[in-house]
Amino acid sequence: xxxxxxxxxxxxxxxxxxxxxxxxxxxxxxxxxxxxxxxxxxxxxxxxxxxxxxxxxxxxxxxxxxxxxxxxxxxxxxxxxxxxxxxxxxxxxxxxxxxxxxxxxxxxxxxxxxxxxxxxxxxxxxxxxxxxxxxxxxxxxxxxxxxxxxxxxxxxxxxxxxxxxxxxxxxxxxxxxxxxxxxxxxxxxxxxxxxxxxxxxxxxxxxxxxxxxxxxxxxxxxxxxxxxxxxxxxxxxxxxxxxxxxxxxxxxxxxxxxxxxxxxxxxxxxxx
Amino acid sequence: xxxxxxxxxxxxxxxxxxxxxxxxxxxxxxxxxxxxxxxxxxxxxxxxxxxxxxxxxxxxxxxxxxxxxxxxxxxxxxxxxxxxxxxxxxxxxxxxxxxxxxxxxxxxxxxxxxxxxxxxxxxxxxxxxxxxxxxxxxxxxxxxxxxxxxxxxxxxxxxxxxxxxxxxxxxxxxxxxxxxxxxxxxxxxxxxxxxxxxxxxxxxxxxxxxxxxxxxxxxxxxxxxxxxxxxxxxxxxxxxxxxxxxxxxxxxxxxxxxxxxxxxxxxxxxxxxxxxxxxxxxxxxxxxxxxxxxxxxxxxxxxxxxxxxxxxxxxxxxxxxxxxxxxxxxxxxxxxxxxxxxxxxxxxxxxxxxxxxxxxxxxxxxxxxxxxxxxxxxxxxxxxxxxxxxxxxxxxxxxxxxxxxxxxxxxxxxxxxxxxxxxxxxxxxxxxxxxxxxxxxxxxxxxxxxxxxxxxxxxxxxxxxxxxxxxxxxxxxxxxxxxxxxxxxxxxxxxxxxxxxxxxxxxxxxxxxxxxxxxxxxxxxxxxxxxxxxxxxxxxxxxxxxxxxxxxxxxxxxxxxxxxxxxxxxxxxxxxxxxxxxxxxxxxxxxxxxxxxxxxxxxxxxxxxxxxxxxxxxxxxxxxxxxxxxxxxxxxxxxxxxxxxxxxxxxxxxxxx
Numbered sequence: 007x008x009x010x011x012x013x014x015x016x017x018x019x020x021x022x023x024x025x026x027x028x029x030x031x032x033x034x035x036x037x038x039x040x041x042x043x044x045x046x047x048x049x050x051x052x053x054x055x056x057x058x059x060x061x062x063x064x065x066x067x068x069x070x071x072x073x074x075x076x077x078x079x080x081x082x083x084x085x086x087x088x089x090x091x092x093x094x095x096x097x098x099x100x101x102x103x104x105x106x107x108x109x110x111x112x113x114x115x116x117x118x119x120x121x122x123x124x125x126x127x128x129x130x131x132x133x134x135x136x137x138x139x140x141x142x143x144x145x146x147x148x149x150x151x152x153x154x155x156x157x158x159x160x161x162x163x164x165x166x167x168x169x170x171x172x173x174x175x176x177x178x179x180x181x182x183x184x185x186x187x188x189x190x191x192x193x194x195x196x197x198x199x200x201x202x203x204x205x206x207x208x209x210x211x212x213x214x215x216x217x218x219x220x221x222x223x224x225x226x227x228x229x230x231x232x233x234x235x236x237x238x239x240x241x242x243x244x245x246x247x248x249x250x251x252x253x254x255x256x257x258x259x260x261x262x263x264x265x266x267x268x269x270x271x272x273x274x275x276x277x278x
Numbered sequence: 279x280x281x282x283x284x285x286x287x288x289x290x291x292x293x294x295x296x297x298x299x300x301x302x303x304x305x306x307x308x309x310x311x312x313x314x315x316x317x318x319x320x321x322x323x324x325x326x327x328x329x330x331x332x333x334x335x336x337x338x339x340x341x342x343x344x345x346x347x348x349x350x351x352x353x354x355x356x357x358x359x360x361x362x363x364x365x366x367x368x369x370x371x372x373x374x375x376x377x378x379x380x381x382x383x384x385x386x387x388x389x390x391x392x393x394x395x396x397x398x399x400x401x402x403x404x405x406x407x408x409x410x411x412x413x414x415x416x417x418x419x420x421x422x423x424x425x426x427x428x429x430x431x432x433x434x435x436x437x438x439x440x441x442x443x444x445x446x447x448x449x450x451x452x453x454x455x456x457x458x459x460x461x462x463x464x465x466x467x468x469x470x471x472x473x474x475x476x477x478x479x480x481x482x483x484x485x486x487x488x489x490x491x492x493x494x495x496x497x498x499x500x501x502x503x504x505x506x507x508x509x510x511x512x513x514x515x516x517x518x519x520x521x522x523x524x525x526x527x528x529x530x531x532x533x534x535x536x537x538x539x540x541x542x543x544x545x546x547x548x549x550x551x552x553x554x555x556x557x558x559x560x561x562x563x564x565x566x567x568x569x570x571x572x573x574x575x576x577x578x579x580x581x582x583x584x585x586x587x588x589x590x591x592x593x594x595x596x597x598x599x600x601x602x603x604x605x606x607x608x609x610x611x612x613x614x615x616x617x618x619x620x621x622x623x624x625x626x627x628x629x630x631x632x633x634x635x636x637x638x639x640x641x642x643x644x645x646x647x648x649x650x651x652x653x654x655x656x657x658x659x660x661x662x663x664x665x666x667x668x669x670x671x672x673x674x675x676x677x678x679x680x681x682x683x684x685x686x687x688x689x690x691x692x693x694x695x696x697x698x699x700x701x702x703x704x705x706x707x708x709x710x711x712x713x714x715x716x717x718x719x720x721x722x723x724x725x726x727x728x729x730x731x732x733x734x735x736x737x738x739x740x741x742x743x744x745x746x747x748x749x750x751x752x753x754x755x756x757x758x759x760x761x762x763x764x765x766x767x768x769x770x771x772x773x774x775x776x777x778x779x780x781x782x783x784x785x786x787x788x789x790x791x792x793x794x795x796x797x798x799x800x801x802x803x804x805x806x807x808x809x810x811x812x813x814x815x816x817x818x819x820x821x822x823x824x825x826x827x828x829x830x831x832x833x834x835x836x837x838x839x840x841x842x843x844x845x846x847x848x849x850x851x852x853x854x855x856x857x858x859x860x861x862x863x864x865x866x867x868x869x870x871x872x873x874x875x876x877x878x879x880x881x882x883x884x885x886x887x888x889x890x891x892x893x894x895x896x897x898x899x900x901x902x903x904x905x906x907x908x909x910x911x912x913x914x915x916x917x918x919x920x921x922x923x924x925x926x927x928x929x930x931x932x933x934x935x
Contacts (some may be wrong), residue, residue: 157315162426167544169316220427 023244024052027228028073028196033082035068035252042068043079043252050196055222055229057239060249061272066232067109069249070198073230074099074106086196100129105194107185109201109232115174119184122173123159126191127152159187162224163217179210186217190225197221199231203238211235215242236273240264248272291466292489294330294367296531298461301327304507304534310356313541313549321356323534331457333357334364335446338456340395340419340437344369344463347391347472351375351384351407352399354513354539357423357439359527361397366470366489367461373472373484374518376872378865380910381406385414387474391484391717393417397439400424408433466490472717473520475669484717485520485669495674495711496528498692502677503639509535509556510636514546519873520669521644525559528672547571550633558640562647563874565662568632569654570778574806590620591657598625598657604681625658634660641665643673645875646749646768648776649685656683664688666747670726670733672711676747687746697741698732704753705739706732755878757788763850765793767878770851773841777834778803782863782870784881786889787851794855794892796885797831798862804830819917822858828922831858835924849929855892856924857899859885860917866906888919897921 029049035042043065050056058066071077073084075094084091086102105126113122131148141149160166163183168176173184182202189197202218203211219242221227233239239246240260248256248263250272256263263269300309305324312319321329342348348365350358350372362372373391375384377399384406388396394416396407404422411417422428423439450456470489474482499505513526530537535557540549547568576587597613600606606614629635640655643665655662661680666688667673675697678689691697696708712733716722726734738756739749750756751766759765767785770793774783781800787793801818804827808815815821839852863869869881882889884903891899902916 154315157317161315164542166316166541167548223427223430 023054026050027052027087028230029085030069030073031083031085033069033072033079033084035065035072035077035079041252043072043249046082046249046252046254048247048254048257050228050230052228053222053226054244055218055231055242057243057246058230058232058249059234059236059239059246062234063251064249064272065252066249067200068252070106070200070230070232074104074198100192103193103195104198105189105192105196106198107182107189107200107202109204111178111181111185113173113181113185113188116172118170118172119165119176119187120156120160120169122184123156123187123191124152126188127155129192155193156191159190162190162220163187179206179213182206182210182214183217186214186221190221190227193225194227196228196230199229201232201234203233203235211238218242291493292366292461292464292468293363293470293493293528293531294461294464296493297323297327297330297363300531300534307507307534308536309530309534310359310537310539311553312356312539313545313552316541318538318552326356326360329357329443330360330363330367331450332443332446333360334367334457334460335449336421336442336444337361337364337370337395337446338368338460339445339449340421340442342368342370342395346370346395347373347393349373349375349388349391349393349396349398350517351396351403352377352423352517353543354515354517354522354526355399355423356537356539358397358399358517359513359537361421362471362527363531366464366468367457369460369464369468371469371472371486373474374516374523375474376516376518377403378516379872380866380906381409385410386481387484388414388417390482391472395419395421397421398423401427404428404431404436464489466493469714471523473523473669474518483719483722486714486717487672487711488714491711491714492524492528492672493532494694495672495709496524496532498674498694498710499524499529499677500533502679502692503557505529505533505535505557507534507536509533509638510538510553511535511557511559512538512540512546512550512553512555512633514540514543514549515560516872519644520673521559521561524673547633551630552633554633554636556636556638558634558637560640560642561644561873562642562651563645565642565647565655566651566775569651570800570803572628572631573778574803577806577810587624590616590624591654593617593620594625594657595653598659599653602656602659602661603683621659628658629660632660637661639663641677643667643688644873646772648772650776652685666749667709667711668735670713671707671709671735672713674709674711675707675735678746682744682746684744684746687742687744687748689747690745691747697747699740700734702753703738703740703756705735705737705747705749707735708732755788759787759793759850760789760791761850764848765851766848769848770795770838770842770853771876773838774834774853777837779807779830780834782876784863784876784878785853786878786882786892790893792854793851794889795835795853796881796888797856797858799827799831799858801862818862819860819915822860823917823920825920827858828920831856832922832924839924839926843927844930852926853924854926855921857888857892857919857921859888860901860919861903861905861915864905867904891921 026049031047033046034044058069060066068077072079075096078093084094160169165183173181203214215238222229243260246260246263247254248269255268255272256266300323306322308320309323309326310321348370350361352358365372375387395418398404398420404420407420419435419437421437421439421442425438466489468489469486470492472484472486474484515522526537538553540546576584593616597609597617600608601617637660640660640662642662663678663683666676674692675695676689677692694710698706700706736753737749738751738753739747741747751768755767757765765787770785771783774780779800780797782798784796785793799822804821808821813824813826821827835853835856842852843849865872870876888899888901898918898920900918902914904912904914906912
């Protein structure tokens with residue numbers, strides 16, 4: 007991996023960022039008396055990499071959970087492809103092409119890498135349970151098609167050597183990659199990544215960055231990612247939203263955000 | 279004379295002609311397989327011939343012609359092997375490069391070979407070539423096989439492999455008979471391939487081998503072990519290594535056997551099991567890694583399994599090798615029964631795990647193999663044999679015949695090979711596989727071939743009364759201790775490297791009063807050992823300096839010293855002091871060659887302070903070393919190394935005297 011991410015972008019002047027696909031308008035979310043999110047608005051454009059950053063407890067994961075319907079915000083609207091939702095529900099979100107990974111890995115530990123990624127194809131399977139159990143007729147053909155898609159993902163993420171290894175036996179960094187693979191298996195248009203690089207060493211982070219850029223580049227997937235590590239995010243994102251104590255304190259290109267005084271204060275602390 | 283691989287012996291003396299003959303004679307048989315997306319894909323000889331024709335057409339449109347050199351860079355992929363035949367068909371010379379070389383190393387070879395066209399596997403290699411491009415503008419085209427990540431590269435000189443094939447087919451349609459006419463123009467005396475030597479000394483040199491030499495050598499090999507079209511091999515060694523070129527290319531095209539390309543370099547173990555090759559060739563390091571992996575996994579196995587394993591390994595050690603050699607009569611009935619039972623419960627399953635169930639012949643070469651390692655494979659029923667040769671002799675000098683396998687020899691001269699030992703102790707040979715020349719290095723060519731036409735191997739050795747050749751060390755490395763006794767560093771290093779905990783050793787002693795060593799521990803094996811003992815460590819550097827690890831290494835050295843004390847010639851070379859290096863020796867830092875041999879001189883110079891400390895009374899030494907990361911950046915590692923003493927023994931012979 008000899009190329010910095012800047013160069014990758016430089017190689018690719020024609021990366022066509024399109025119109026807004028997702029917009030979050032005036033979202034507020036509270037758990038009892040605790041305000042997790044207060045009046046948050048931002049938008050995500052097609053094919054861009056959009057980062058949400060902020061210190062611990064800033065509301066990043068809550069934001070993501072609102073987008074794919076795990077949490078129901080008390081106020082505000084989420085607009086996806088022009089359709090407005092007071093609240094999303096996870097199944098609806100998935101069928102509209104949103105896939106996600108989790109901060110704490112949520113894979114089936116006893117199942118192989120292959121089977122785990124295969125579960126990501128669930129929504130794309132049309133035959134019924136009986137046919138699936140018997141593995142006959144149209145199901146057989148369907149299963150082969152899904153397997154091929156999954157194999158492409160395995161190839162893409164370079165995890166051929168652990169294809170049949172139970173996920174629980176794999177190192178953390180590889181598990182993260184498998185989780186990304188499962189999200190990709192749903193062929194999402196919008197991919198939500200919750201701290202994809204948490205707990206990784208520098209090399210693993212670089213690998214993961216390259217995969218995220220490749221996904222965006224090869225499949226034109228729109229990506230919203232939450233990350234703690236400022237450096238990593240600034241390198242690969244097109245635009246960044248900064249949250250602090252549930253409020254939006256910055257929004258713009260990495261350079262704009264880097265120069266934003268409120269952001270600097272939030273990250274570096276400020277004398278009161 | 280030579281065994282006839284395909285067709286009549288007259289008309290197939292270049293590789294493209296051999297391919298044409300296979301396409302005619304065994305059109306429907308599988309020639310090559312590759313695992314892709316989890317599935318083994320196959321190509322028949324007829325299909326391979328068709329692909330090669332198309333690639334040749336495509337290369338012709340890029341300007342490849344007679345005498346052109348074409349770089350081939352990547353893992354073992356069918357398309358890269360085909361590119362070699364296609365280049366040869368046009369009268370060009372394929373130049374395989376080590377795929378893990380960094381850009382600057384590649385530049386030297388590209389420049390030296392005058393390469394204008396490169397055919398590479400993927401984005402990684404393309405990136406390296408693009409990095410070189412500003413200082414190497416001769417490069418006219420880069421053909422890449424795997425299009426992943428390549429969509430947005432704006433460079434004009436990039437051509438996808440699919441495009442190349444499409445262009446090639448169009449070219450062939452427009453010029454009927456073009457390919458056949460080009461193949462006809464080829465002569466057996468043309469250079470077939472240029473293989474760069476690993477460069478233990480100075481810059482790599484391009485060894486030019488002719489079609490005639492390689493075909494003759496491959497026929498000799500095939501005849502020696504009786505390979506035919508039913509054999510299967512797995513090609514996973516670097517294509518730039520002469521071993522792979524002979525094994526996966528020359529011999530495959532002569533014998534017509536099937537070549538299997540693994541899915542990726544990490545899946546070789548799995549792929550080996552799935553294919554179950556009948557013929558296998560690996561440098562000792564690979565056999566060593568396989569064994570280390572097995573041993574690590576056994577240590578985590580249930581106690582009863584461990585007991586069974588160790589019990590039957592002891593039985594195998596006692597009688598397995600003799601049974602393998604067909605000397606059953608010397609083994610007692612009880613042992614034979616024990617061995618048969620062991621074969622059922624341990625050796626058979628073990629061979630299966632190693633992917634060696636169907637192996638008829640396995641060879642190792644390129645470096646000396648530890649006796650215990652060698653014994654292990656033979657005793658569990660793998661017919662592992664040694665061979666000897668170098669790039670310049672197309673690895674065609676000596677091989678061990680079945681039934682005459684000995685630990686300390688590299689075998690008998692092969693048909694057509696003559697061997698003599700010079701006064702200096704250096705082994706010199708005449709072989710059908712003699713290099714044509716070093717590319718554009720008449721000085722080096724003259725230096726390595728004597729006036730009467732013998733190739734100087736640079737190895738010290740002797741022919742025994744049994745007709746077997748024995749190699750001790752590199753001729754220039756064999757030295758003397760101050761007391762005048764012989765010092766063969768590689769011999770000591772190899773003995774130590776057999777311990778699964780020790781990965782690399784560098785021995786010093788020439789011109790000094792005693793022998794001392796640097797040690798690299800094997801992170802996998804020692805890490806596992808430390809884990810089971812609850813020893814916490816943060817990484818290689820930390821683990822290497824743990825006192826417990828020093829005690830572990832000292833134990834290994836003590837065992838070796840005890841062995842050495844029993845050998846009259848070498849008892850003076852017992853290891854007195856040692857240290858465990860703070861970093862793993864690496865080819866990227868110039869400490870190992872690309873074939874992973876230690877570059878002793880370079881290391882002695884780079885770590886001169888450590889060497890001196892070994893010979894002083896110091897018990898620790900500070901060091902700062904530069905390391906080169908895989909992405910080409912450099913950094914420094916600073917460490918304070920302990921130095922420890924090892925127990926030595928009085929020579930066994932001395933007591934009697």
